[in-house]
Amino acid sequence: MKIYSKFGILNKEIEIGEIDYFAKENPLKLSSGLEISNFPIAYQTYGNLNENRDNAILICHALTGDQYVANQNPITQKDGWWQFMIGEKKPIDTNKFFVICSNVIGGCMGSFGPKEINPKTNQPYGSEFPFLTIQDMVNAQNLLIEKFGISQLHAVIGGSTGGMQALAWGVLYPQKVKILIPMASSYRHSPQNIAFHEVGRQSIMNDPDWCGGNYLLQNKFPKNGLSLARMTAHITYLSEISLQKKFGRDLKNKDGFSFSANKDFEVENYLHYQGNKFVERFDPNSYLIITRAVDYFDLETDFSGNLSSAFVNLSKNQQCKVFIIAFSDDWLFPASESKKLTKAMAVNNINVSLVTIESDGGHDSFLLRNEILEKTLNGILLEN
Amino acid sequence: MNKIRFDLQILADLIKPNAKVLDIGCGSGDLLYYLKKNKNIDGKGMEISHNAVSNALVRGLSVIQGNAEQDLAIYSDNSFDYAVLSQTIQATHNPPKILLEMLRIANFAIVSLPNFAHLQNRLEILFRGRMPVNKSIPYQWYETPNIHFCSIIDFEKLCDDLDLIIVKKIFLTNNHRLIGFFGKELLANLLARYGLFLITKKEFLLSGQEEFAFKNNIRIPYSKAIPSLMQKKVD
Numbered sequence: 047m048k049i050y051s052k053f054g055i056l057n058k059e060i061e062i063g064e065i066d067y068f069a070k071e072n073p074l075k076l077s078s079g080l081e082i083s084n085f086p087i088a089y090q091t092y093g094n095l096n097e098n099r100d101n102a103i104l105i106c107h108a109l110t111g112d113q114y115v116a117n118q119n120p121i122t123q124k125d126g127w128w129q130f131m132i133g134e135k136k137p138i139d140t141n142k143f144f145v146i147c148s149n150v151i152g153g154c155m156g157s158f159g160p161k162e163i164n165p166k167t168n169q170p171y172g173s174e175f176p177f178l179t180i181q182d183m184v185n186a187q188n189l190l191i192e193k194f195g196i197s198q199l200h201a202v203i204g205g206s207t208g209g210m211q212a213l214a215w216g217v218l219y220p221q222k223v224k225i226l227i228p229m230a231s232s233y234r235h236s237p238q239n240i241a242f243h244e245v246g247r248q249s250i251m252n253d254p255d256w257c258g259g260n261y262l263l264q265n266k267f268p269k270n271g272l273s274l275a276r277m278t279a280h281i282t283y284l285s286e287i288s289l290q291k292k293f294g295r296d297l298k299n300k301d302g303f304s305f306s307a308n309k310d311f312e313v314e315n316y317l318h319y320q321g322n323k324f325v326e327r328f329d330p331n332s333y334l335i336i337t338r339a340v341d342y343f344d345l346e347t348d349f350s351g352n353l354s355s356a357f358v359n360l361s362k363n364q365q366c367k368v369f370i371i372a373f374s375d376d377w378l379f380p381a382s383e384s385k386k387l388t389k390a391m392a393v394n395n396i397n398v399s400l401v402t403i404e405s406d407g408g409h410d411s412f413l414l415r416n417e418i419l420e421k422t423l424n425g426i427l428l429e430n
Numbered sequence: 431m432n433k434i435r436f437d438l439q440i441l442a443d444l445i446k447p448n449a450k451v452l453d454i455g456c457g458s459g460d461l462l463y464y465l466k467k468n469k470n471i472d473g474k475g476m477e478i479s480h481n482a483v484s485n486a487l488v489r490g491l492s493v494i495q496g497n498a499e500q501d502l503a504i505y506s507d508n509s510f511d512y513a514v515l516s517q518t519i520q521a522t523h524n525p526p527k528i529l530l531e532m533l534r535i536a537n538f539a540i541v542s543l544p545n546f547a548h549l550q551n552r553l554e555i556l557f558r559g560r561m562p563v564n565k566s567i568p569y570q571w572y573e574t575p576n577i578h579f580c581s582i583i584d585f586e587k588l589c590d591d592l593d594l595i596i597v598k599k600i601f602l603t604n605n606h607r608l609i610g611f612f613g614k615e616l617l618a619n620l621l622a623r624y625g626l627f628l629i630t631k632k633e634f635l636l637s638g639q640e641e642f643a644f645k646n647n648i649r650i651p652y653s654k655a656i657p658s659l660m661q662k663k664v665d
Contacts, residue, residue: 367492369487374480385496385501388494388504389504392494392504392505392506393504393505393506395506395509397474397492398492398494399483399487399491399492399493399494400483400493400494400495400496401480401483401484401487401493401495402480402495403480403484404480418480418481418484421484421488422484422487422488424488425487425488425489425490426487426488426490428490429488429489429490430490
């Protein structure tokens, strides 16, 4: 089923690919206690599911990613966000694997999200949309996996927020996963990260065009707030090394300073560019819902302050292997947290591996071409 | 891939099939890969170099990037049959601590090390008056990672001080195994470039679980610990 959906400031209708409706009979209970039923999940698949249905790989997208992981994104008209990684004869080879990527619930690319129409009111959910957790997103993904008749995924792979989803798969559905690959991720969202998220949320909510979350009804769009949220967040996705390497102190105007508050530096220009691109494709309320879900993620407190007990059930799946990948200059999800995660798994005798790949792309390194990352993922998926 | 470095091959022969093995400082996983393919072991590795870890992961191995001196703590007690430390103990800050850690997490420790008391080293010091640099210890003094060199006898003494039992020892040159040193420890200490030791805890030995190590058909000179072992077996 395909639907048309409106996007951001462009406010034009665009066809989004595959969409199915779930929980038609049994509602899905959310962490908040609310229940949802007959809700949509938008997804893309690549390659073919084999007869045994054991060659499926679920890719979990990051905070503002979407299901267009390996084909052209209909809104940005750009390649999928991991197009170099997934495809025929690529590191995640679709000649061999059936790759699924779905838009998380709470998102804005066709899955159940705040800009979709609430059938009860025939209006966008807006401020009525329920707050979610990473676990809710994974429970929804599980319904999609069930629809394909897949009893065990060959692998669940995700970076950042997607890595949290991969971990949540290990906690919630330990028998349904064979390989887990959380990249640039953590067992929790740190206080520093929550702080950055809050700045982003406040930027949106303080934009007068946010209208208490009901901007769509009032034909407005808090683009300045959303753009500012993206600018702030984007700093955290890079690193000191990557900013230095990309821009240094280069000036936009080679003649010198403007002696004004206008954009003088290339790095400023870049952040504005990122902010402006973002408002064309992302829904401000989705940003609030998803950042909140990420903030709530903490497997350690979920299991009474004992992180290792989060993985007791996973350790009963003798087949399961976990490969934790960190990046050396990622300060948002530092390698130290990956190490703590590794330890919590190792004490449960889980077959866990850890590698910190040398990078100069900051947190976003998992989205960038990296020979070592590509060959490592390829080997892990083929040899296990 | 069925060929591995000759000393790794001899080390691999010490390991029983289907065992749980932790290779500390596993590099790109040559030994683990060999053991997995040929002895069906359940192998894991720890390695400090991220490039080597990636290479090992590409081969389908499970490796944690970490520092053996700090990170062995992540493994629970007795979670492996063997912990292997090949050509690394001389580069650690605290060899006794790492030996005890290995025997906390595994029933047997297998340690190989270069023998600093090898004849060639002695001659280099004696006649050239310089720190030895050769195939088995290829670094200049100012760049060597080997901060805790020892001789074979020194290492045996350390095991003894730590109340550990050397179940087997094997002496190696660069490409041969030395045999027939019954009781001639001093000669081995002169001629062996490397020592390879299978070590266990006294408690473990007494619990009678050493069966395999003992049955393993390798001709080696026995240490003083062995006669008591033989006695036990006859019983």
